[in-house]
Amino acid sequence: MKKITTALITCCFILGITTGVWAEEANIVTFPMNAKKYIVNGNDKMMDSTTFTEAGRIYVPFRYLGYSLGADEKEVSYDASVNTVSLQLNGQAIVATLGSKILQVNNIDVQMDVAPLLRNGRVYLPARYIAEAQGYTVRWDANTNSVLLSKEALSENQPQITTKKIQSETDTLIVDMELPVISGLKNTELQESLNKEILFNATQNQADHEKQALEDKLASQSGEYPFRTHSLYYKYQTFPSKDMLALIIMTSDYTGGAHGSNYRQYINIDVKNGKRITLKELFKDDVDYKQIINREVAKQIKASEERGEHFFFQGDLAFKTIRDTQGFYIKGDNLVICFDQYEIAPYASGFPEFEIPLSQLKSYM
Known part of the structure; x- marks a missing residue:
C-alpha cells in the first residue's frame, strides 16, 4: 500500500508540470483563493490545484509558487523517498520537508512557524518564507480575496553580489566557504572596505580553526578521547530593497562535542547614500x-x-x-x-x- 501511495504522489507531481512558466520578472503575483490559477503581472496562469486556508494560515502550492517567481519546470522537483520538495531560484537552493518547520535555503536552516502540508498530491506552504527571501512583500488582499506578492523597484544604485568560494579538506578540517563580493556600490571606498573586511574575517577564522583542529588532534593521541574532523562553513543571504541592501553572513562550525555552533553577521548598506548604517x-x-x-x-x-x-x-x-x-x-x-x-x-x-x-x-x- 505504501509503495502504491508513493507512486501515486510521484505521478501527481509529474502530471501538470507542463503548465507554462513565466520567464519575465514578476513584479506582482496574485494567488486567488479557491481558484485554479495564479496571476503574474496581470496575466492568468493555470494550476491543477487551489490555494486554501488552515488554522489561520494561507497555503499555496509549492510548485506553482516557484513558477510564479520565475523558476522553470526542471528547477522544481519532489523526492518521494524523503518527502522533500526542492526549488532552484535565483541562485538559491530551497528545500522543504513534509512535517518539518525547517526550510533549508542554501543548506541554512530557516525556521517557519508551520510545516508544509500534502494535499491531493501537492505540497503546500505559506508563500512568505520563499517570496520574502526573493525580495517580495507578501500580504492578504481582502478586496480580491487573494494572496498578493509584490516587488518594489530597486534603486538604480543597487550593487551586484557575486560569490567567492574557498574550499579545502584535510584529515583535521573541512572548509567550505561562500563569501559575498560587492561590486557597483556608489561609494567605492566603502565597497572595498567591506569586501576586505569580509574576506579578512573569513580567512582569519579559517586559520584559527586550522590551528585548533591540529591541536585537538594531537591532544587526542593521548587516548583520552577520539578526534573528530572539524569543519567550517560560510553561507550568505541578501535582502535588497528600494534603497537598502542587507547582507547576512552565516557561519557554522564543528570543533567537537554534541553539536556545532552557528553565528551570524548583519551588514546593512544605504545604497542611495553609499553608507553602512546601524x-x-x-x-x-x-x-x-x-x-x-x-x-x-x-x-x-x-x-x-x-x-x-x-x-x-x-x-x-x-x-x-x-x-x-x-x-x-x-x-x-x-x-x-x-x-x-x-x-x-x-x-x-x-x-x-x-x-x-x-x-x-x-x-x-
Missing part, C-alpha cells in the same frame, strides 16, 4: 528607539509562548533590551530584529527574529 541611524535623533522595539519584541515573545511555538529564557536570562549593536535587516515592508543563538532562547530555538511592520514605525524613522 539600527539607531534608522530612527530620528529624539526617538527612544530601544524602548519602542523592546516593547514590540516583548509583546511577540509573549504571544509566541502562549501559542506554544517557541520557548524563551525566563528569570535573569529573559529578554530585557536590545543591544547597541543589535542585528537587524529590512525585509519587504518589515524591520526584522535578530538575536543570536542562546541570547534569549535555548539552542533549539535557533536565531529568534521579530518582524515589525515599517508602517508601524514610520513616524519614528
